[in-house]
Amino acid sequence: MSGQSVSRETAGKAAGSDWLSRIPRPLHGWIVPVLVVVVWQIVSGLGILSATLLPAPASIVKSFLALCASGEMAEHLSISIYRAGFGFLLGTSLGLLLGLSAGLGKLVEKTLDPSLQMLRTVPLLSVIPLFILWFGIGEFSKVLLIGLGAFFPVYVNTYLGIRSTDAKLYEVSRIFQYTRLQQVTKLIIPAALPNILLGVRLSLGASWLLLVVAEMMGTSAGIGYMIQDARAYSETEIVFVGIIMFAVFGKLSDSAVKLLETRWLRWRDTYKG
Amino acid sequence: MAAEMLVVHELNKTFATPSGDVIALNRIGLQVKQGEFITIIGPSGCGKSTLLKIVAGLDTKYEGTVLVNGKPIDGPSIEKGFIFQEPRLFPWLTVEKNIAANLSLRKPEVRKRVDELIALVRLQGFERSYPRELSGGMAQRVAIARALLRSPDILLLDEPFGALDAFTRSHMQEVLLDIWQSNKTTMLFVTHDLDEAVFLGERVVIMNPRPGHIRSILPIDLPYPRKRAGHAFQELRHKVLNEFEKVEGPAVDEGAHI
Numbered sequence A: 001m002s003g004q005s006v007s008r009e010t011a012g013k014a015a016g017s018d019w020l021s022r023i024p025r026p027l028h029g030w031i032v033p034v035l036v037v038v039v040w041q042i043v044s045g046l047g048i049l050s051a052t053l054l055p056a057p058a059s060i061v062k063s064f065l066a067l068c069a070s071g072e073m074a075e076h077l078s079i080s081i082y083r084a085g086f087g088f089l090l091g092t093s094l095g096l097l098l099g100l101s102a103g104l105g106k107l108v109e110k111t112l113d114p115s116l117q118m119l120r121t122v123p124l125l126s127v128i129p130l131f132i133l134w135f136g137i138g139e140f141s142k143v144l145l146i147g148l149g150a151f152f153p154v155y156v157n158t159y160l161g162i163r164s165t166d167a168k169l170y171e172v173s174r175i176f177q178y179t180r181l182q183q184v185t186k187l188i189i190p191a192a193l194p195n196i197l198l199g200v201r202l203s204l205g206a207s208w209l210l211l212v213v214a215e216m217m218g219t220s221a222g223i224g225y226m227i228q229d230a231r232a233y234s235e236t237e238i239v240f241v242g243i244i245m246f247a248v249f250g251k252l253s254d255s256a257v258k259l260l261e262t263r264w265l266r267w268r269d270t271y272k273g
Numbered sequence B: 001m002a003a004e005m006l007v008v009h010e011l012n013k014t015f016a017t018p019s020g021d022v023i024a025l026n027r028i029g030l031q032v033k034q035g036e037f038i039t040i041i042g043p044s045g046c047g048k049s050t051l052l053k054i055v056a057g058l059d060t061k062y063e064g065t066v067l068v069n070g071k072p073i074d075g076p077s078i079e080k081g082f083i084f085q086e087p088r089l090f091p092w093l094t095v096e097k098n099i100a101a102n103l104s105l106r107k108p109e110v111r112k113r114v115d116e117l118i119a120l121v122r123l124q125g126f127e128r129s130y131p132r133e134l135s136g137g138m139a140q141r142v143a144i145a146r147a148l149l150r151s152p153d154i155l156l157l158d159e160p161f162g163a164l165d166a167f168t169r170s171h172m173q174e175v176l177l178d179i180w181q182s183n184k185t186t187m188l189f190v191t192h193d194l195d196e197a198v199f200l201g202e203r204v205v206i207m208n209p210r211p212g213h214i215r216s217i218l219p220i221d222l223p224y225p226r227k228r229a230g231h232a233f234q235e236l237r238h239k240v241l242n243e244f245e246k247v248e249g250p251a252v253d254e255g256a257h258i
């Protein structure tokens, strides 16, 4: 009896679910991109599209392999990752530090926060000319620009996270006579962590954006430069290779922070859709 | 001579709000002996939580005298435990870590006590659960275990069993009485449940609102363990209830708890 009902249930499930269930779950996100690429390749093969406007996927792959083989890719990629990584680390660590001090201490909040909140509203791209005047177009200038872009999201969100710590939990920590250090490490930072991680994700996005901007303002290496250079010679497939590299690395770094979120924020009770 | 654990004398507390001052406590006077079990009962908004917070040292802005062990309070201290009206668990900690709070579970004596307390509040199997996985009553039991871990001399309880079902509630009442009798903990227990006040307290403090003040203090001269169905119990319960009926306005939860 029970066996029968189970088998009927599974049968109903199989019939109810569609072709999607026959594809392994991790691949679901790939269905649309693969379809697009296939159609794109077919259309390109028919010769309807101009290869300089929209090169075929196969030729993009070919130029990617050529770039890898010649060592150009490694060179561009390593300098880009160095700039983005260094700027990101600089900006987020400073943002975290100042965000913590502003959140925890009245002094920093009163003296520094108003200025930072004002500077935050200045569009970053508008200060680029100033950066070039002051620091030139060297690596220092680039890393600083990326750092500035990465700074604000972490600063603002760390500060916000600390200040949204539940006052009721703070009372609990007082009842148990937490030391100030314990209050910070066992109450305030865990409570602010969701916001801090959100800030880190936002500043990752800002870092990639500013990397492209910085690499287009004049340099001789980097993925951004590679794109700019290829455009000048109408090598559209290389432009595509560059864009895809940004997409891949942007996604990878975002996934890394997301992984931290699922690890560290397991306790959160939120709507999961 | 039994020492006065807690002395409250001419205590006034006013909250300044945008819409004017609210007198939360008006000339509160209360003396509690070491090891005494006091229940405080009164309608919502009569200042019960406010009084407990002042005694706990969480709120130091008041007028009047409050002495714990003969000394004026200057903030929270280890000998004063507090169970809040809500569980107030740390959402990022598991049940056992919530109970340990700022003590380390790696210390064997802490580990042992935490396990004992988890058994006491009947939460075995949930040691590694997060607060979001608990029901309201389970969460409140974690909060109770957390307060008991530090074996305070005086335990301040703000409607601790309000979220529990009748069965768990009466179990927890018995657990509390056991702890009181074996540890000689001084108890200040706020409730809005008439039965609970009479069942637990050696004296029942009856408070009235607007402004919050003590209407009367009734001794409950019944031996423990008390029987709710007993004649003497019902008589005392009526006596407490009568104190409320002298005033107009919404009275306390007369409660259908058997």
Ligand SMILES: Nc1ncnc2c1ncn2[C@@H]1O[C@H](COP(=O)(O)OP(=O)(O)OP(=O)(O)O)[C@@H](O)[C@H]1O
Pocket (backbone or CB within 6 Å): B015, B016, B017, B022, B023, B024, B042, B043, B044, B045, B046, B047, B048, B049, B050, B051, B085, B192, B212
């Ligand atoms: N932080 C505050 N600011 C202003 N007024 C407050 C504050 N806390 C309490 N009050 C006021 O003080 C009075 C007593 O509040 P309290 O929380 O002590 O009541 P209570 O007896 O614990 O009620 P309940 O049974 O509903 O918990 C209320 O009138 C409330 O409005």
Ligand SMILES: [Mg+2]
Pocket (backbone or CB within 6 Å): B048, B049, B050, B085, B158
């Ligand atoms: Mg209250």
